[in-house]
Structure formats: C-alpha cells, structure tokens
Amino acid sequence: MKAGRVRADGAIEANELARLAAVELLEGYRTRRFTPRDVIEDVISALELTNAACNVVVTPAYEQARAAADRATVAWSSGQPQGKLTGVPVSIKDLVYVAGLPALGGAPANKDLVPNVDAAVVSALKSAGAIVTCKTTTCESGYKLTADSPVSGVTRNPWNRDRTSGGSSGGAAASIAAGCGPLAIGTDGVGSIRVPSAFCGVVGIKPTFGLVPRSPGFSPPSWASLAHTGPIARTVADAALLLEAVAIHDLRDAASLPVPARSFDATPAKLDGIRIGSSADFGYAAVAPDIRTAFRSAVETLGSLGARIVPDCVQFEPDMLERILKPIAYTEQAAAVAARGANALMASDSDYRDVVAKGASYSGIEYVEAGYRRNSLRMSFLEIFGKVDAIVTPTVAVTAFPAGALGVDEIDGVTVDRHLGWSPFSWPINLTGLPAATIPCGFDADGLPIGLQIIAPWLDEGLIVRIAAAFECARPWSRFRPRMS
Template identity: 70%
Template sequence: MTDGTGRTAFPPAPTGLGALSATEIMAGYRRRAFTPRDVVDDTIAALQATNEACNAVVTPMFEQARAEADRLTKEMRAGEAKGPLAGVPVTIKDLVFVAGVPAYAGSPMNKAFVPEVDAAVVSALKASGAIVTCKTTTCESGYKLTADSPVTGTTRNPWNPDRTSGGSSGGAAAAVAAGCGPIAIGTDGVGSIRVPSSFCGVFGLKPTFGLVPRSPGFSPPSWASLAHTGPITRTVADAALTLEIIAGYDMRDAASLPVPSRRFDINAVSLNGIRIGASVDLGYAAISPDVRAAFAKALTVLDACGAQVTMDGPGLDPGILEHTLKPIAFTEQAAAVASKSTADLASSEADYRDVVSAGRHYSGTDYVEAGYRRGQARNAFLKLFERVDALVTPTVAVTAFEAGQIGVDKIDGSKVDPHLGWSPFTWPINLAGLPAATLPCGFDRDGMPIGLQIVAPWLDEPTIFRIAAAFEQAQPWAKFWPQLALRESAARAKA
C-alpha cells in the first residue's frame, strides 16, 4: 500500500499501549509486560487527546474503566483473570445501550434517557473481560453517514481534522484510527460501520443481518430491518475475535439468528480457488478517479494472492436508491419517532426532520412495494453467488470530505444525492442483509484513506476473513498511522 504520492510509507507506530491490537495486548499480559491499568491509562490519555482534536467521545466512562482495570490487574497477578478479551479496552457507539450510562443517540430528545440494561453485545463483551472506556459519537438516530449531531457537534477525521470521520459510527472509527484502543462497536444501517472505517483507514465488519443481536435495541430503534451491529478494529484478527464473542442468539431480538458459535481462521493463506467478482461502479454509480485507481490496484493484489478475479456484479436496478432504499429506510426512521411531535423535533437537525417528513409521507403501499423490489435485489445477489464466492467493490465512491457537510452532490462531474448517493456500494448490502467488510487499500492524492469492500454470501463471514487476511498480509495497512496519532503519542512520551 502506498501513500498519496505513490511512495511506500510506513511511519512509526504510536508508543502508547492503546495503539496495540487486542492480540498484542493479550500477549503482553501473558508476558507480564504491562497490566490492564497501564493499558487503560494510556488508552484514556489517547481518548482525551483525540477527543480534543476530533470530538469522538460522547460520555467518558474513565473512572469505571480504571476501577475495572484495577480489579483485573489484581486477578492477573493472582493468576485468576479469565476471558478472551480480559483487560482489553473497547468503546461503544452511543446508539448501543450500556446500563447506567446515557444513550443520547445524537438526539436532544434523549437528553434524560439512561438505559437500565446492557445491550446483548455489551453483556457479551463484559463477560469476555473487555473494559468499556466510553460511548462514542453518532449522528441523530444514526440517520446519515457522518457522526455530526445536535448533541455533540461535528466529529472529525484523525488523518485530517478538517475532514469528516464519516458515520454514523464516526467516533468509533476515529478512536480506533487514532490509537484509542483496539476495538470499537458500531452499527450499520446504510453503511455506518463501513463508511467511517473507510474514511479513517481501519477495518470494519458488518456481519450477516441477525448474527449479532441488537437487543434490547437502539435508541430509538431506527433502521429496523436494515441495521447490523459489528466491530471496528485495526486488524483482521481483532475483528474475528470480537465477532466470535458478540455473535449469538438473543430471543429479545426478533431478527436474531440461532446460529452455533463459530471460530474464524485468520491465518493468511493463498486465495487459490477463491472466485471473486469485482465491480467498480455496480453498473451505475459515479466514482472519483482516486478511488477508481485504488480499486484497480487492489484487484491486482487479490490476483497476486491467487484469487480468480472477474469483472462481475449483481446487476442491480439503477433506481434502487429512490425506489427501494428510501421508502424503506426513511419510513423506518419516521416510525422510530412516530410518537414525537413537531415541537419535539424542533431541536433536531433540519436534514433529519426532512428525512422523517419524507418517511411519514410514504404510504404503506410504497413501503410494501419497496419490499418486493428489495426481494429482487436479494435474488440478484443469490444469482451472483452462484458464479462467484465473494464480491469486491470500492467501499465509498469518494474519500472523506469537508467536516460538517452531510455529503457531496457531485462526483467526477456527475450529480449525486448528497445524503446517500456518494455511498452507493454500502446500502445495497444492507437491503440484502449480507455480511460485508471494508479494509484499507490506498490513499487519495491528499493522503486520505480509501477502502475496499468485501461482500460474501449470508453467514459466510469466513470467506470475508480469508480474503481480508490475505490482503492484510500483502498490504499491511495497520503500519499506517494518521499524523494526529503520532503527534499525540510524541507529546505523551515527553510529558
């Protein structure tokens, strides 16, 4: 992988323990090289510095984290600490419940809401020994692909704070990218794990719909039939480990799948025998020249890894955004706040009010008809996966744009929908409920990260991990760090 000038660039990693991967942290504990308190202290320092520059934290949980770290430190010294993530810091997106901690969900309407229970994913992480350090920023109700909200303001990108982090899991991705702990939990209704992960240069996974339970729900339960919960990490191994922990059946979530627990093999091997379909534009999407060029280079890497790469895609309806996604997504957004009045929404963003208004104007017939078209898109993917084992596309059609904007309205001279048109590769995958990941595959001319999306058949996360691990070995993106992380690390080392 090269920087924006075409040179190979592997700057030194930050020196803080929060910049280590989860597997490195666990190995350090086994060697007794450091303690959970050491890791949490370094992680909190990184979070505080990153928050000042990028605005990634909604609610700090630092004292709770230190207390839990002290408890685990004592257990480790006594040889009693257990759990696959014992002593590993994680952050939780503010749409996901943590008992006793506010869940604003980016909305002023939730300023007094404090859930009494943990979401299933948080319970699983705590049971594994993970230490929750904070809640991270999101946009209001997760309605757009940036993390800006009336509650927290604008979330920025650690590669360039003048640019957006993406969203809606923007605080999660920015924190991982800046070395503020190895694992973040995000949610993804139209791309909200993959877009910020692509913009911030990290690995993000949206599992198969229903594999990771969402119970007891989001706040509010927006994107009801579209939203997935998943990990954002710097390495494939950390994402695989996290998914092993958080996947599981929960009867409180009607969409939860009763799938047995699995272990994922992330040992980098040849991709011989893997058939990969590749589409740079899904047949209709506008895409920036820098993203197009990085995608072409990524295909050569996959080919060199042994994959059989052919230009192929699902052949989706070019009108899928207006005629399928919007009637479903906007109606579900409106339903999430159906009990709220115009006065209740007065403090919300104008763009959010527009989405809710549009959702309220779709009829029941519109919603059901969109569901039929959604079934046609699903069938298109079924047919595609008869020919190939996985699909790769760019993750986003552009790189991170100016912070504070909802999106871009033009790509390479073509007009696009400013809300969702610049991310044409992510939300079709939500409509189908498929698993998908994004991994870094290059940089644009300004040095901003570019992502490659890997899509596999339902419940075939192993194929995603296999392809991603091989790509990671060939192009080790985790050696790249934003200058913000390096600068903060140097400042802490001098302190």
C-alpha cells in the first residue's frame, strides 16, 4: 500500500480511502467527495491484504459491512446521518461480542460460541452509525501481551513481519497501523491496548476503569477487576472521537460508572501550567537503551511545549508483579475458565495452561492480601497526583520481539519475567484503574515503533487527550507508515 495521494483538484484517490482518519472521512461524506460505500470497499481490500501478510482478522463481516455502508451512503446523500460516526468503519476485538458473529476469543473451547447480543460498546457504535468490518485477533482469553492463539495462529507486526504485533489486541493495532480503516475496539487487562499500540506505532487509550462498559459479553470475563475496553486509532482526535462514542453507562456491568456523556478537545495547544511527572523506569525496571533515549527526547519535547517536568516522580518496589499482580490476575484468569474443566483446556497452549494452574494454586488469603497491597498502590498514585497533574513513562520496556514468542527474559543484561516483566509500565495502571494512553514517540535502531505512556488521575481522560494532541502536533507521526506490499 502506497502513501496517501491527493489530486490537484483536492479529490482523494479511491485506493487511499482506507488510510484516512475518521474525522477526514466524516468531512468527506459531508462534502460528498466520496461515500461510505467507496470507503468500505477500500477498507475490505486493505484488510484482505493485511490479513494475508500479518494475520489480523478472525471473522470477517464484509457483506454486513457493505449493506451498512449502503444505508450510510443513503443517509449522507439525504443529509440525515444517524450519528456522529455514520459510515465510519470500526473493527472489534474478538473478546467483545457482536451479535451473529463467532466470539472465539482465541479459545478452542469457544468454537461454537455465536452470541445473539451485542456488547454495550458495539450497540453504542452501531447507534452512532459506525460500520463493523470484522473481529480481530487476540490471544486466548486475553491472557498475554501478544495476539497468538490456538484458534487464529500468530499475528505479525506490519513494520516487520518477523516481529510480534503485541497483544492481546494485536489484530486491532496491526490493522490500524497498516491502514485498514481508522478505528478499532480493543481490551486491556494488563496492557493489551497499550502494548500492541506501542509496538505498532498507533494511539491506544485505556480509559478509567468502568468508564466504558464491558457487558454483555466479554468472554470469558478474565482479568475481571483489571480489564478495560477502549479505542485504538492512528490519531489522537480519532481515538478521542471513538472514546466519546463508547463511554456510556450500562447497568449490566456492575463496574460501569454513571457519569455524564464525555467530550474531549483534541485541538493542539500549549501545555503551560501543566505539571508532568516523568519516570523512565518506575525506580526499578529494566529498560532497553533505545527506549530510554526515545523517552528522554519525548520528555524534552513536552517541556518545550510549556509543561513543567518533575523528574523521577515514581518509585515502586520491584516485587509488585509477584506480590500484587499475579495473585490477582492469575486467580481471575483461572476463575474465568474454571467451569470448563481440564479436558476443555487441552487444546490451549501450554503457557495458558500454566497461568490457569498457577491461578488455581493461590489461596483466598493470598488473593485478598494482594488486594490490600493493590489499595496501597492506589494510594501511592493519589499521593503522586498531589504533586503532578499527569505522569509519563515509556509504554513498554522493549520494542517488538520475534513473532510467536511469549516475551523476552532479559533486558539490557537484566533478567525479567518472560510473561509480564518486559511491560512493567502497563499493568500497575490496570491495578489502580487509572486512565492511560500510548502515543508514538520514536523508533529503535531497527525501525520499530516506540510508545510514550501518558497517565492521568481518574476520569481525567481529557488531560491525556490534551497532552497527546500537543505532542502529536509537535512530533507528527502519521506520516510514518509501514510499507505493506
């Protein structure tokens, strides 16, 4: 796929429509430069090409998408679009229910699962006029930070197909990076929106816990107290637009927050008066040299935009993974599939069975004790946010590693946990329920994307959008795209 082209008369070449931002598509529909049916054909073509190269689609919904695009085309031609996303394509991660489409969730045990109900976020998107194009790849039950599963195989990174896309929302992030439409829905239990978005060089937002409902249908309900649903996009404005559409209250999710409808201003502006705390390693984490270099440069840019940088604002103990996260996350993962029995897990990959077995081995006391420590971690962030308005860190401690691997076990000469130790910046934010986003901030020596994580206080997604939009304007990344053939 080639870089975008605009003719001298201002018309956009038909085979570039799939690469346009959602806000550009809506403007094109309004001015009748092209139609939703034009766009959906380009998106389907791009998805087919990218899927052949990177394996990003589990279940296509192309005929339904064409029919929805025809309806949206009529609505725009009559001047009566039904919602703020009318005619805009969006993909849905395969952990999230779409009525009538299989919900495999990377699990062989779900081979016959076809829900008859939409998840709340899908209902909200359809009400806004968005067009569901496909279900995207994930690992089994979202348990790891890649999108490899026994159901769909290995998902690859469009920047280098020998490398992982990250996960578990890997199909979503890789398809957005490759230009297969502007918007995707992902989920994030220990970093599953932010990690693949960072690895693939796109924007991902994990909203405040409960801001976006997960019910009905988040199968299985793994990472029960940790999982979030949120947007993946190529631009900050698009991610904000998608978050506005899905940040709704739904009583079917006990964690859903009854807050008013949100709006986010993605207009770039100076960051004068904003105190931004920076931490390159949370005080203990091993971080690759290229990541540290890109992070320092990003922090300097934020300072040049007027932000007051408070260095080394976060200092955590190195045992958080073993003493807080694993007893909670692994226990919740085991509980999510407890009813299946051992035989149903025989087709699962061995790493997943190991996680389930470990989760089943924790006692109730260990789970509750981890909850107490989790609350202490939350209180630590409350104290930090008394001194700064937002925090920035690297999104991941490494760039994309070889496709098919669970992770890495060494960073800059330091041994780390292969499952989660190379992503020390993501899961603490799930433990606290804070909102966080990743935005592109550079490349490593091999040309692989690097992400900058922005963390804000609870329900202050607007501040994240403001900081991200300012950085995006100063360091635009949308011109950098993987070369797909």
